Amino acid sequence: METMIEVKDVSMRFRMANDRISSIKEYAIARLRGKLKYNEFEALKHVSFDVKRGEVMGLIGHNGAGKSTLLKVISGILKPTEGSVIVRGNVAPMLELGSGFDFDMTGRENIFLNGAILGYSEEFLKSKYDEIVAFSEIGPFIDMPLRNYSSGMVARLAFSVATVVVPEVLIVDEVLAVGDAEFQEKSRRRMMELMSGGTTVLFVSHDIEQIREMCSRVVWLENGMVRKAGASDEICHLYKENN
Amino acid sequence: MNLKQSKKLLEVLAACYWVLAATVYLVAGQQFHYTAVTSDALSATTTVGELVDGMTITQRVIAPAEFLTGFDLMAATYGRSNSGTLHAALVNDAGEAIAAQDVDIATLPESKYFTIPLDDMVEVQAGEPLTLTLTTTGCTPGNAVTIYCGDTIVAGRFDIVQSISEADRYTVNGVPGTGRLCIKINGIRVLTFYRDYWLIIGGAFTALALLCLHWWRGAKAGHNNPLVAVCMLFTRYGFLIRQLVSRDFKAKYKRSVLGMAWSFLNPLLTMSVQYVVFSALFKSDVPNYPVYLLSGIVFFNFFSEAVSMGMTSITGNASLIKKVYMPKYIYPVSRILSSLVNFALAIIPLLLVMLITGTAFTPALLLLIFDMLCLLGFVTGMSLLLTTAMTFFQDTQFLWGVVSMMWMYLTPLFYPESIIPAQFLTVYHMNPMYQYITFARICIIDGVSPEPMAYLWCILSSLVVLGLGILTFKRHQDKFVLYL
Incomplete structure (x- = not known):
């Protein structure tokens, strides 16, 4: 089977200056005093795994284990210090909803702005526009500036834009369930639909039951390293025992 | 990358290149064949005394170029109207007469340089010493003019006395005077440039085409290079950039009643204020002062606005950069493009003021396209440099505030260069903004093309800064996200 995501020996190191230097003066003084020391923080250490086409891969681990960093590396937002990541096909990273929303612009303008930022083409957005508006249940508010929306409405709009696309590779940081109880149920269904429709999914969650239910394989990250990877049931069981 | 679309894009770019080259050639025409030169004169401090019949004044001059077209002369009329004829004659060292020209004395203005063209252009050797002889007929004391002379040059607010050898002084009936006559010799220099024009254009095109071909092969092999970046800008990211530009634009004028109108009201109002404040000081020195002012303001505003917008493009979009992947150059490019839209709008009041002041609309205005492209490259380079610096050191924006103010005063926006x-x-001429603005003013106010050297300066400063900007940005772009 075709490999969609290939993570090869990825290490991510952050240099943390002993005091975050953000002015030329501070930099010059620290340099002159020879105090320009960096503490290295290794967020990911030699992580390797791959995800095959159509597979739903779960990513579990404690806070600070490196899950979000790994997602950012795979999405191309961070460049790994070492190693390489190859992603085939078009990717829809859903790390945040409503990226680039401008609260002074109308809902309609924001659909196009946010859609463009997510990498949709103009034709695609035009053809899906009605669907997005219908799903978001915004109704006549669509031509009002976002600043007049309730936070639930903003979240619904953001969710509707983000999930209108059926990508080849979907990267999800926590299942996004937004709005009131009814819409939460609707958005959960949409996510499940997206994730079960033959799409390759890389999925981070703290809800271990959800992971077990959804994923075929699971990678368990701990302190930036792959603690264990394998079939979903086995890893989830181990993970639960260790906590 | 969509190869087919990119190929089309390249073809369009190549066509634009040739159209621009042809436009420049056709419009610039004469300026590329010849360049006018004028010898320097000393500042007028005194006069030689009434120039009456029987008096012969001579002055040694140096031919400034290989073709002489005439000379400028500063006379004093004693505040009355005089009549008679002034005979000017140029003789070379071998004693051969080179040119002679008669001037109606009644036409000479008081204490101002007056250009006397030769009826026929004469050919000499550039740098050849010549003797100018002035005699009159029909002039008597009380009905005569005099010629200014001097022995100082003005440097800033000071007059510096020049030592003038005896041979260089004027003579009155063979007796040497104290200084030199206030006379400038005008000539034109033939440029070899126009002969090589198509060779240079063709050579540059071949070089660019080869570079593109190299990049094209790289792109096919999946490498990232500037060609890919530019093509992506127009194809895949075109929609995104349009969205970002329209967002910037809407954000700028949100909740303002006049909205977009501010884009052209702003330069117009600035010009009005500066016109009122400075016209008393500089108006007499600058022909067509309103257009002079506004062209400077519009061009400089684009520079300062685009650079300060571009500078904050990375730090200002921190939340996006941390959450979404797109090539980093999209951010500064979209900011610069929104400033470019503003710039285009600001051109409207400039055209309006040109209409009102009766400035002629000449084909030379087409040359502004070249000037604007150079300015665009320069602005992009500066933005890329500063946004990189800004990401690592927040001081950059405060430093830039001071530097851009200094830069404004170092560029002749409201004062004349003189x-x-x-x-x-x-040193003053090395300022690229000076180059772009002067270029624009020559095209707009004088309605002619600048000299070939001006083109060279504009394109060089633009390419150097753009290249530096791209290299710096490219080298550091992967680290940006770690510092946000």
């Missing part, structure tokens, strides 16, 4: 002391002019 107030700058001569010894600083070489």
Whole structure:
């Protein structure tokens, strides 16, 4: 089977200056005093795994284990210090909803702005526009500036834009369930639909039951390293025992 | 990358290149064949005395170029109207007469340089010493003019006395005077440039085409290079950039009643204020002062606005950069493009003021396209440099505030260039903004093309800064996200 995501020996190191230097003066003084020391923080250490086409891969681990960093590396937002990541096909990273929303612009303008930022083409957005508006249940508010929306409405709009696309590779940081109880149920269904429709999914969650239910394989990250990877049931069981 | 779309894009770019080259050639025409030169004169301090019949004044001059077209002369009329004829004759060292020209004395203005063209252009050797002889007929005391002379040059606010050898002084009936006559010799220099024009254009095109071909092969092999970046900008990211530009634009004028109108009201109002404030000071020195002012303001505003917008493009979009992947150059490019839209709108009041002041609309205005492209490249380079610096050191924006103010005063926006002391002019001319703005003013106000050297300066400063900007940005772009 075709490999969609290939993570090869990825290490991510952050240099943390002993005091975050953000002015030329501070930099010059620290340099002159020879105090320009960096503490290295290794967020990911030699992580390797791959995800095959159509597979739903779960990513579990404690806070600070490196899950979000790994997602950012795979999405191309961070460049790994070492190693390489190859992603085939078009990717829809859903790390945040409503990226680039401008609260002074109308809902309609924001659909196009946010859609463009997510990498949709103009034709695609035009053809899906009605669907997005219908799903978001915004109704006549669509031509009002976002600043007049309730936070639930903003979240619904953001969710509707983000999930209108059926990508080849979907990267999800926590299942996004937004709005009131009814819409939460609707958005959960949409996510499940997206994730079960033959799409390759890389999925981070703290809800271990959800992971077990959804994923075929699971990678368990701990302190930036792959603690264990394998079939979903086995890893989830181990993970639960260790906590 | 969509190869088919990119190929089309390249073809369009190549066509634009040739159209621009042809436009420049056709419009610039004469300016590329010849360049006008004028010898320097000393400042007028005194006169030689009434120039009456029987008096012969001579002055040694140096031919400034290989073709002489005439000379400028500063006479004093004693505040009355005089009549008679002034005979000017140029003789070379071998004693051969080179040119002679009669001038109706009644036409000479009081204490102003007056250009006397030769009826026929004469060919000499550039740098050849010549003797100018002035005699009159029909002039008597009380009905005669005099010629200014001097022995100082003005440097800033000071007059510096020049030592003039005896041979260089004027003579009255063979007796040497104290200084030199206030006379400038005009000539034109033939440029070899126009002969090589198509060779240079063709050579540059071949070089660019080869570079593109190299990149094209790289792109096919999946490498990232500037060609890919530019093509992506127009194809895949075109929609995104349009969205970002329209967002910037809407954000700028949100909740303002006049909205977009501010884009052209702003330069117009600035010009009005500066016109009122400075016209008393500089108006007489600058022909067509309103257009002079506004062209400077519009061009400089684009520079300062685009650079300060571009500078904050990375730090200002921190939340996006941390959450979404797109090539980093999209951010500064979209900011610069929104400033470019503003710039285009600001051109409207400039055209309006040109209409009102009766400035002629000449084909030379087409040359502004070249000037604007150079300015665009320069602005992009500066933005890329500063946004990189800004990401690592927040001081950059405060420093830039001071630097851009200094830069504004160092560029002749509201004052004429002539107030700058001569010894600083070489350094003063190195300011790229000076080059772009002067280029624009020559096209707009004088309605002719600048000299070939001006083109060279504009394109060089633009390419150097753009290249530096791209290299710096490319080298550091992967680290940006770690510092946000």
